[in-house]
Amino acid sequence: EPEVTQTPSHQVTQMGQEVILRCVPISNHLYFYWYRQILGQKVEFLVSFYNNEISEKSEIFDDQFSVERPDGSNFTLKIRSTKLEDSAMYFCASSDPSGSMHDWPQHFGDGTRLSIL
Amino acid sequence: GEDVEQSLFLSVREGDSSVINCTYTDSSSTYLYWYKQEPGAGLQLLTYIFSNMDMKQDQRLTVLLNKKDKHLSLRIADTQTGDSAIYFCAESLYGQNFVFGPGTRLSVLP
Numbered sequence: 203e204p205e206v207t208q209t210p211s212h213q214v215t216q217m218g219q220e221v222i223l224r225c226v227p228i229s230n231h232l233y234f235y236w237y238r239q240i241l242g243q244k245v246e247f248l249v250s251f252y253n254n255e256i257s258e259k260s261e262i263f264d265d266q267f268s269v270e271r272p273d274g275s276n277f278t279l280k281i282r283s284t285k286l287e288d289s290a291m292y293f294c295a296s297s298d299p300s301g302s303m304h305d306w307p308q309h310f311g312d313g314t315r316l317s318i319l
Numbered sequence: 320g321e322d323v324e325q326s327l328f329l330s331v332r333e334g335d336s337s338v339i340n341c342t343y344t345d346s347s348s349t350y351l352y353w354y355k356q357e358p359g360a361g362l363q364l365l366t367y368i369f370s371n372m373d374m375k376q377d378q379r380l381t382v383l384l385n386k387k388d389k390h391l392s393l394r395i396a397d398t399q400t401g402d403s404a405i406y407f408c409a410e411s412l413y414g415q416n417f418v419f420g421p422g423t424r425l426s427v428l429p
Contacts, residue, residue: 208361235417245362245407245419258416293361295417307352308417312361 206311210292214317215284223279225294234277235295235308236269237263244313245293251277281316289318321345323420325408330426337395341408341424344389348410351384353393356405356422365393365406395425403427 207226215221227234236248249259251269268280277296281288292315295308322344331337343351349370355363359386368375368382368391381394395402408420 237417237419244411244421247417250416295362307350307364307367308411309364310354310362 206294206296206309208292208311208314210314211312212315212317214319217286217318218283221281221316223281223292223294224317225277225279225311226275227277227294227296228298228309229275231296231298231309232300233257233297233308234269234271235297236279236294237295237310238290239293239313240287240290248279258315284316284318289316291315300315321348321410321418323408323410323418325406325420325423327421328424328426330428332400332428333400335404337396337398337425337427338391339393339395339406339408339425341391341393341420342389343391343410343418345410345412345418346386346389347412350411351391352384352407352409352411352417353380353382354407354409354419356407357406361395362407397402398425398427399415400427400429 209224234251237245239245247260249263250257266282270278291313293310293313295310297308325341353365355365356372366377366380373384383392400414405422405424407422409417411417
């Protein structure tokens with residue numbers, strides 16, 4: 203069964219450095235998402251992306267964050283100048299609400315654990 | 320804004336049924352979901368239900384939706400140790416704008 207893949211599984215970065223988290227959504231999906239989960243807390247929505255532009259973003263998704271679909275398969279989340287509080291698990295998801303019933307719900311990757319030192 | 324609430328912990332004995340409850344506030348939600356998260360892993364979609372349904376059964380899983388009370392439950396029959404995980408309830412409008420609950424940690428005792 204197709205799945206969302208994320209790399210790396212764990213990223214350790216010095217505070218103030220830029221980090222790029224990568225995702226390969228399910229190939230026929232059209233909507234892409236990033237979420238984060240701070241250890242022990244809720245899964246929080248960051249941003250949704252459709253038709254090569256951001257369709258919705260949360261208050262968390264400030265100017266330090268950006269997303270890009272650089273080619274036909276990858277979807278990236280960039281944090282420009284990381285802070286300690288950016289340490290979290292970051293999940294990518296994809297869906298296709300106009301497709302078959304199986305593709306309506308969001309399908310999640312296994313996440314990237316980002317540790318800021 | 321929208322909010323989704325769940326009890327945080329549930330312990331059951333192996334072989335018993337587990338019932339995990341969830342309440343939500345957004346009456347315009349069209350889809351409601353249950354995701355499972357095992358330690359160190361991602362979110363695995365278990366099942367989902369459309370808001371015009373009141374029940375869905377899928378093998379050991381039964382989802383009940385009371386739209387009037389905005390209450391969703393997940394029943395796991397014959398709970399096994401492999402079912403130990405955190406279970407997240409989530410709601411959305413037309414498959415987008417997911418709002419997750421805090422998760423219920425299910426512990427299955429031998």
